[in-house]
Amino acid sequence: MKQIDVAVAIMLNTEQQVLTSWRQLHQHQGGLWEFPGGKREPDESMFDTLQREIHEELGVSVETAAPFVRIEHDYGDKQVSLDVWLVSHFTGEPQGKEGQALRWQTIDELEKGEFPAANAAIIEALQRASI
Ligand SMILES: Nc1nc2c([nH]c(=O)n2[C@H]2C[C@H](O)[C@@H](COP(=O)(O)OP(=O)(O)OP(=O)(O)O)O2)c(=O)[nH]1
Numbered sequence: 001m002k003q004i005d006v007a008v009a010i011m012l013n014t015e016q017q018v019l020t021s022w023r024q025l026h027q028h029q030g031g032l033w034e035f036p037g038g039k040r041e042p043d044e045s046m047f048d049t050l051q052r053e054i055h056e057e058l059g060v061s062v063e064t065a066a067p068f069v070r071i072e073h074d075y076g077d078k079q080v081s082l083d084v085w086l087v088s089h090f091t092g093e094p095q096g097k098e099g100q101a102l103r104w105q106t107i108d109e110l111e112k113g114e115f116p117a118a119n120a121a122i123i124e125a126l127q128r129a130s131i
């Protein structure tokens, strides 16, 4: 089974809110909210992927991040391995560089039903960790 490696960013602002981004309808799992990120390219480390994707999607630079949790999920049409990072420092103001809507929410406000199924485990881990 071929798994797709995905780097995913939990970006927090000074009010302890997390950034979520809307997945456009044409994308896999479109019409749902996500934590920003994307697929690893050959020869990249997961941290390289994280920095590249966050720069492409939001126009900001990830300075420091720590691995938080890894989630494997089978959607039937695609198998993903989500490498989730807690981004402790970034520079710049996030903007939807690909036309996607962005919003900031507290961890308590995150609703599993608004995200792809794999994200339920991420949201549980965040709520348990009380970051
Ligand atoms: N970025 C992101 N992807 C997620 C999340 N949850 C989840 O199941 N996924 C899945 C959906 C996709 O199958 C895959 C990530 O793909 P992506 O569409 O972000 O990849 P990408 O940025 O490289 O986009 P593209 O070049 O293929 O358009 O992981 C999440 O919270 N964030």
Ligand SMILES: [Mg+2]
Pocket (backbone or CB within 6 Å): 036, 037, 038, 039, 053, 057
């Ligand atoms: Mg993406």
